Amino acid sequence: MSITEPLSQTLPNRVIPVLGILALALVWLLDLGTIQPNRIVPGAGHGLLAAVGWTGAGLVAGVLAAAILVSILPLRQRYGLLLGLIGLSLAMMPLLLDVFATRHLPEDSPYARSSIGAGFWCLLFLLSLMLIEILGRLRASRWLQLLLLVMMGGSWVVLLQSDGLESLSLVREFNARSDKFQQALWTHLALALGAVTISAGLAFALALKMIRSPTWQRPLLGAVSFLQTIPSLAVFGLLIAPLSALSSAFPMLQSLGIRGIGWAPALLALIAYSLLPMVRNTFVAITDVPENLADAARGMGMNERQVFFQLKLPLALPVIIEGVRITTIQAIGLTAVAALIGAGGFGSFIFQGLGQAAMDLVLLGALPTIALALLADALLTMLAASLRPTPATA
Amino acid sequence: MRAWLPAVLLAALLCGLSVGMPVLEPLFQWVQPDKQRVIYERESFVFLLQNHLLLVVVSAAVGTIVAVAGGIFATRPFGRDFLPLVSQVASIGQTFPPVAVLALVVPVLGFGEAPILLALILYGLLPILRNTLAGLEGINPSVREAALGMGMSPVQVLIRVELPLAGRVILAGIRTSVTINIATAAIGSTIGARTLGDPVIAGLVNGNTAYVLQGAVLIGLLALMTDSLFEAIERTWDSAWFKATQHLRTEKPR
């Protein structure tokens, strides 16, 4: 298909116009934001025009229309232009909220707060889809993608710290518990990464055992996939009784903080869950190294140890890292569930918020969890790509 | 027939336990001696099981239809432009933790069954979509070329050749999706769905380990039953389509 490759850059793009029209429709139909008199009372919604006035609405519509035009006009530098346009719009999106808050927030009520509406989320989502499409067509390298992500994240952080957005309820919730937020972040990371590290060590040993003694393959794989099948809530629940029995029987464990609820059952469950993807990927990766390569190595005088460390392990590493990636993403998500048994982390914001019907507190837990998962995904994908023995084709 | 036996046994055990949980009262009394009530009674277990199953089945059915239709669209000539985006979304979407997705639905749609159902459908269709794309794209191009070249219409190629060949991979996607959704629906208790997660959450809130155990055991059994059901379906599928080549197939990692 080498003949059609250069064409894809110059041919009109049908995906971006579809997304653009959808975004135009949704951003005009749905509320961009709401104003709440206080934390709990539901607020009044404002559409795009009401929220940011003719200038703001015109700018949003203009950007979307421009994106549609650029994607269908016969341009050589189509995707470069689109990348600039969409990237800049995404980075500037908090400004919309800023304008909205300054226009609508009553001056005299200190409890009033602004929240993000469905229209804003839809616009954010569709612009992100456009960005993904553009990066795909440009065949952007992972480094460029990461750079973009950092730039956008940076601009959001800077903009969200501006005065106008102090009224944003998400920011308020954050400011009210910035200490707790940091603590939650560290707990979340410690639990998830701790579980991944421990299970990586365990899984490596199990995989080696399976390679040495093939009779262990079926029972071991069966056992770890059985663990994976049981839903997380059930595993957390089932661990409570035996662990509390243990801790009341051995006071020493209790002084270490090992109880029926808290970090101990959470960590145990997370390790159990992490085993399947780790063991499977490690085992498959090492056994998939072609035997003729190993024979060649042995034939030239390497001993088994050298074959393993100089040939099999380096070739297997990208697949093993892929296992680590899956495991890490999964562990970050499950740690949020573990908040139900008192393990802390971002999940505690989510469930607290759900209990109090405080939606912005829910967001304060959910958004960082997603961000952590995406970040782990990006970093580990890059790591696996850079470890690939033969450079991936451009 | 023997392939179905574990699923049937587990189903029987699940039904038996959800009907006859009160019989085990002495056992739970021993687990939780300091509580008056040790059997969860706010809703019957049968009702919770039904509701849980209903959520999972409806979301799997809708998710399968939407995902397979989407996968077919993105692999036809008229939808090919969307293929890179759709497959990217399917894989990036799976990076989102299910709890977070569940939590995000509440601010947008509110509490209750309908928002949960929507979240389950949206999240559950991603693995199916991904596998549909992988299954359809994984077909040897010469097979499609031959089918067209011999005079099959595009619809005939899709129905008689592509879907049967991709079916096994799509089925594996449905299995993954259902496994995830059983777990996510259980957590849905926290946002107002009445599922087998209810006793667990209630037990955690009141410090009643007996409730937690009852819910956890039933959820675990439900998951195991569904998993062995899919195991049986996959085996039946394999022996129906590829009688002769079973020995060539190794266990597919999910």
Place this chain on the structure above:
Amino acid sequence: MIELKNVTRRFGDTVAVDSINLTIETGEVCVLVGSSGCGKSTTLRMINRLLPLSAGEILVDGEDIATMNPEQLRLNMGYVIQGTGLFPHWTVARNIAMVPRLLNWPKKRIDERVDELMTLLDLDPVTHAHKYPQQLSGGQAQRVGVARALAADPNILLMDEPFGALDAITRDNLQLEMLRIQKQVRKTTVFVTHDIDEALKLATRIAVMDQGRIVQHDTPENILRHPASDFVENLVGKQDRGLKLMSLRPVRDLMTLHVAPKQMAPGMEGIKEEDSVRLALSVMLWQDLHQVAVFNAQGQETGVITRERIIQEGV
């Protein structure tokens, strides 16, 4: 009869097939030969409309294919490709029955036809009909591919490097098989290959393609004797042409007939009337003979062929 008139195919700015004209007579085997990327497969795929034309027209028995329903058109053309394209979820019998089933033949007729074709292609229906393609060897799979193409008795057979992925011995066997079948069924065949020897062996006429154009369209013998350009000359092998020409001529042409056919003496070695002159020479050189006996299909010795005659008249 297939006629290509000023047929052009462009992919973006690249011209894959550049205004070619080609007529393929009913019952002949036309082989398109050229290096990869010369446009030969593209040309073939335009004949059954798997690719649309950028310009020009293609007529099949006088009718423009652009006006025909593509599925109907393809049902009347057998199609064999490299790597077989057999459906892995169907048995051999079901694969062969594909087009008859699309045409709604009665079941009994389909079963008979499948048996007949498997026998024609030297596949035992009892042992192979219910196997799956993955269980066949490469050669067997390609035989099934050919059987599937012939199933509904189409007038035209399109073959796109059908034997390209096979080992040399299997390829040789299938080429001979094809010559035998072609004698029986006489299909108008368009055959694409990059292998000039295969082309010389199978073709009634060869179309040599280079950079999207037909540089020469002629019989194998004329291609060897009078190559139209340096390109063709290199393709057929400048120095090797003598032997290649010999391999085109049957022994029958150069043998000295006996007055009456003799019964073969037991243990006596010889060659067949339809073997090539090249083979006869090779046998004589190897066994250090000056002449060798020639037999007909019934095993009777009908004459002899001598070294001198081959050297003088063989090319």
